[in-house]
Amino acid sequence: MDEKWREWYETVLLPLVGYDPNQPLSPALQALLNRDPAEVDLALLAADTDRIQEYVFESARLPEIRGGSELLRRLNEEDLPRLVEESGLPSDDCVLYSRGGSFLALLPTAVAESLSARIEQLYPQRTGAASITCVWQSVSARNVLYGLNGHHPSTSDSSSVVGFGGLVQTMGILLRRRKEMPAVRPFIEAIPFAVRCQMCQLRPAETMYRYFEEDNQPLCFVCRQKANAGGVGRARQGRSAQVNRFLKWLKNDAPEELSNHYWQNTSAPDTFSAQDLSELGAVCQAQTGRRYIGFIYADGNQMGRVLESLPAPATYRYFSNALSEAVKIAVYQALAENLHPARIERVSPTGRPLEEVCIHPFEPLVSGGDDVMLFTPGHVALPTAVRLAQLFEREMKARAGDILPHPTLSVGVVIADSHNPVRVLQYLAQDLCKRAKKRAHHEAKNGHPTSTIDYFLLKSQSMLRRDIDQLRRTPPYYYEGERTGTGLRLTAAPFTLAEACTLLTILKTMRRQSTPMSQLQSLVAALHRGQQYSSVYFLYQQARAQEKAAFIGHLTEYWPYDPKLDPIPWHRSPEDGEKILVSILPDLLDLYPLVPRFADLPPTARAEALDNLWQPILKEANRAG
Ligand SMILES: [Zn+2]
Numbered sequence: 001m002d003e004k005w006r007e008w009y010e011t012v013l014l015p016l017v018g019y020d021p022n023q024p025l026s027p028a029l030q031a032l033l034n035r036d037p038a039e040v041d042l043a044l045l046a047a048d049t050d051r052i053q054e055y056v057f058e059s060a061r062l063p064e065i066r067g068g069s070e071l072l073r074r075l076n077e078e079d080l081p082r083l084v085e086e087s088g089l090p091s092d093d094c095v096l097y098s099r100g101g102s103f104l105a106l107l108p109t110a111v112a113e114s115l116s117a118r119i120e121q122l123y124p125q126r127t128g129a130a131s132i133t134c135v136w137q138s139v140s141a142r143n144v145l146y147g148l149n150g151h152h153p154s155t156s157d158s159s160s161v162v163g164f165g166g167l168v169q170t171m172g173i174l175l176r177r178r179k180e181m182p183a184v185r186p187f188i189e190a191i192p193f194a195v196r197c198q199m200c201q202l203r204p205a206e207t208m209y210r211y212f213e214e215d216n217q218p219l220c221f222v223c224r225q226k227a228n229a230g231g232v233g234r235a236r237q238g239r240s241a242q243v244n245r246f247l248k249w250l251k252n253d254a255p256e257e258l259s260n261h262y263w264q265n266t267s268a269p270d271t272f273s274a275q276d277l278s279e280l281g282a283v284c285q286a287q288t289g290r291r292y293i294g295f296i297y298a299d300g301n302q303m304g305r306v307l308e309s310l311p312a313p314a315t316y317r318y319f320s321n322a323l324s325e326a327v328k329i330a331v332y333q334a335l336a337e338n339l340h341p342a343r344i345e346r347v348s349p350t351g352r353p354l355e356e357v358c359i360h361p362f363e364p365l366v367s368g369g370d371d372v373m374l375f376t377p378g379h380v381a382l383p384t385a386v387r388l389a390q391l392f393e394r395e396m397k398a399r400a401g402d403i404l405p406h407p408t409l410s411v412g413v414v415i416a417d418s419h420n421p422v423r424v425l426q427y428l429a430q431d432l433c434k435r436a437k438k439r440a441h442h443e444a445k446n447g448h449p450t451s452t453i454d455y456f457l458l459k460s461q462s463m464l465r466r467d468i469d470q471l472r473r474t475p476p477y478y479y480e481g482e483r484t485g486t487g488l489r490l491t492a493a494p495f496t497l498a499e500a501c502t503l504l505t506i507l508k509t510m511r512r513q514s515t516p517m518s519q520l521q522s523l524v525a526a527l528h529r530g531q532q533y534s535s536v537y538f539l540y541q542q543a544r545a546q547e548k549a550a551f552i553g554h555l556t557e558y559w560p561y562d563p564k565l566d567p568i569p570w571h572r573s574p575e576d577g578e579k580i581l582v583s584i585l586p587d588l589l590d591l592y593p594l595v596p597r598f599a600d601l602p603p604t605a606r607a608e609a610l611d612n613l614w615q616p617i618l619k620e621a622n623r624a625g
Contacts, residue, residue: 002088067230281418294381300370
């Protein structure tokens with residue numbers, strides 16, 4: 001630390017970050033509050049990365065997406081605290097938050113002013129395209145403890161937000177206002193005769209880059225920075241900082257059992273990161289042979305509201321650390337439980353066969369703050385998402401249950417062919433996450449806070465033209481009911497966590513009994529012919545199936561139908577009541593082909609593998625239920 005800040009550090013910063021609202025004020029803090037506010041040199045600086053997803057998903061290929069995400073993470077988590085250190089201040093104490101694209105620090109005014117300019121310069125300098133918005137505000141010690149109006153909570157109007165969280169909320173408003181102003185953004189002119197960048201087709205190329213020992217490709221500065229950070233290069237290469245952090249966690253912090261489960265019999269040193277989304281698709285075990293990938297988008301519920309209600313800088317730092325730690329562990333454990341290294345045939349971007357390699361079949365993107373974005377092979381996307389929600393609830397409750405007794409997560413899952421545009425998958429997953437959030441809000445309002453999961457299986461490109469809400473209001477996902485003002489929806493999604501676990505139980509039972517697809521297909525086909533027809537048809541099939549002890553005969557034992565109010569196989573939509581009837585049969589038809597068959601194993605091993613399928617999820621679901 002620079003000696004010139006020593007006194008500021010000891011008399012201003014330390015008392016403030018050490019403030020505990022449940023304890024009497026320390027003498028140092030009392031002395032600070034008694035000083036004339038005009039002579040206390042203190043500023044709060046907040047920064048937030050602009051349009052992260054636009055920057056990350058501008059690229060269509062996995063290595064550049066990964067690189068863009070990694071560049072932003074490094075800038076956020078490593079470079080911003082370093083700038084504070086370079087100003088002569090200890091970042092450990094000054095920085096309250098530096099993750100998920102955001103940054104918050106208590107600083108002397110002069111440092112805040114110069115630092116905010118340096119932060120805003122750094123992003124375009126390093127990435128060529130991404131930018132960050134930075135605001136700072138002189139504050140008094142009273143503001144930090146009691147919020148903007150500076151009164152002790154007991155004496156102030158109870159309706160206004162008080163405490164440090166209230167101050168953070170105000171900084172958020174300042175940030176949004178500044179983001180709305182037309183700022184100077186990085187702009188690179190593309191003159192007509194310049195060679196365009198091979199990757200983005202937008203900016204002029206400025207360098208040549210080699211992928212897989214193939215011909216050099218022209219790249220622009222922005223894409224080259226991403227490619228460098230994303231580990232593009234020789235065929236056997238494949239570094240991914242994100243995957244490496246997962247491996248480090250697995251080695252050092254995870255139970256040995258989990259590590260062994262993930263690695264199975266593969267040897268560690270020869271496993272690489274995926275170089276393309278199609279490599280993740282190649283790992284998919286869909287019965288239909290489709291190369292599906294999954295894109296998971298998850299977001300903690302109510303986190304912004306909780307952060308804005310926290311009373312002190314220390315609680316703010318504690319809660320936000322707990323949040324990102326819980327997210328990290330939930331993501332890593334869910335991946336390690338549901339995936340193993342897998343062998344694939346690697347081909348070059350032009351389709352030239354290269355060699356067989358072993359890959360880590362997933363890619364975590366931004367997992368800072370409470371946002372999660374994950375690529376997985378299609379068949380594990382839903383179980384991974386369900387597990388993620390379970391683990392998030394558990395880890396978050398263990399860390400910050402006193403602040404937030406019922407932490408929950410909303411998750412959107414898209415399952416689609418690997419050749420779909422990534423931007424579309426990202427948009428759909430985010431849209432599904434919003435739908436899940438709506439259900440979570442509905443459940444919380446009725447006194448049952450729970451995580452929720454929505455999913456969509458993108459079977460053809462023609463589905464892309466509408467958003468999820470529209471899709472689910474038009475055939476073949478929706479039909480008018482027989483009574484006016486009613487409707488039939490051919491999916492039961494979004495699901496609560498408990499419902500999603502039940503869905504997995506049903507799918508697993510079906511696989512163990514080798515339920516024929518044709519049976520499910522005929523039941524779903526009947527749904528399209530209206531409620532009465534399909535109910536009669538279902539009851540007939542059910543009676544026949546019961547004789548043969550087949551699974552369909554026992555559906556009602558799994559899914560909680562109300563025999564008086566639900567015309568099975570339909571049930572009332574939890575959000576719309578009896579106006580909309582929904583059915584899980586189409587969901588079963590969509591998801592059943594994605595349940596692994598373990599066809600390559602001998603019969604006894606196959607039975608054992610099926611027994612163990614999704615075991616941690618179903619065990620925890622039983623405990624909770
Ligand atoms: Zn480019």
